[in-house]
Amino acid sequence: MTNNSVYENVTAILRDKFENSAKFNETLDNITIFYGRKLLSITKNHFTREIIEKTIEKVIREQYFEGYFRMSDIIKNSGIPAIDLLWELPKGRLRNEVRILLENVYKDIDPDWANNATISNFSLVMLKELEEGFDVVEMIKYEVAAFGAWEAVIEDSRYVYKEDADEFDSKFGNSFDLEFINFQVYMQMEYFSDTYESWNLYKLGKNDQDNIGCGMAQLSLIHNLEGKQQFVLTLNLFNLIHPEEKNGLVDSIVKSITSKLKNSELHIRILHTTEIEYFSFSNS
Structure with missing residues (x-):
């Protein structure tokens, strides 16, 4: 599958989720609220607040798409042996491994792999209007993209992890996972x-x-x-x-x-x- 066909396939998958999955849209809304609050909490200027409130949803969706596409492309075309190790990892550990894998894949060929026109323009506006918000924008750039990449893995038919019964009766969660x-x-x-x-x-x-x-x-x-x-x-x-x-x-x-x-x-x-x-x- 070529890079263009992967892009078209991911576009179709995510368009269908945008239009038909309430759970998916709720997740994106929660991500938007989570990172939007980070920016708004350090914003005192009404003009800057309006920019954030009008733009943040698009920024989040673009970064999610960026990560989902990048990981889909790696899975289809890279031939990296490390991909085979992902299919049976529990979901929490997988999130951490996906983040590291993305950086390792792109560090020499495209270190700014999560960049696109939307996040780039938003970064420039934040540098001008809210300098201390630039670090939050960097979080959004990579963390939301990594989250999208993680969902590309767990939604792939090859992801087969099934949670075993935890031998510990932990109240916090799966003791073998994050x-x-x-x-x-x-x-x-x-x-x-x-x-x-x-x-x-x-x-x-x-x-x-x-x-x-x-x-x-x-x-x-x-x-x-x-x-x-x-x-x-x-x-x-x-x-x-x-x-x-x-x-x-x-x-x-x-x-x-x-x-x-x-x-x-x-x-x-x-x-x-x-x-x-x-x-x-x-x-x-």
Whole structure:
């Protein structure tokens, strides 16, 4: 399949989803709201706000298309052996691997692979009207494209991963996968026992850079003085997470576990950390 035929095929696939899939459009709306809020939260100028509100939806859709097309083209035409490793990865780990694969494929031939006229023009406007918003535009450029690329993989008929029964009764999610809380932050299990589990939070790294630790989530099962079972959720959120996004993270994490706690009481503690140091000790 040539590059042009891949482009035409992707155009037809996504046009059909735009016109007929409420779930697909809801996902794009949520992406638009997520990144739009990032820009609007640092915007004080009414004119700039109007530009963002009128343009952001088109920018998001263009970047999604860019990623979906790029990955479809890689799958059809590249012959890269690493593609075969993607088909059986769980969805969370796959999102991270797709991001890295895109950068590795294009770093020498087209390092600005996610660029197009729409995002380029939007970047220039942000540089002029909202200089501090340029970094957010760069996030949109690569992260939304990578999300589109991820969906191109999971919608391919060769993607066959089926989630096995988790041997751990984790309340946060699949202990063998990465559990995404929003479009940038995911959780990964660190420790687990019958009464305690600890997950680390990570923020997606820029392009092919390592992901960045941005918090911890710990759930403990205890009994009060009357012997009644209770759960204590402790969330430690690092300050590199924007203050306005912390509430959304907390809500998402709490919603993800409450259905699994049945009728047990849940107590929540939220810590806000500027920096953290790790130490390990051995008695040997």
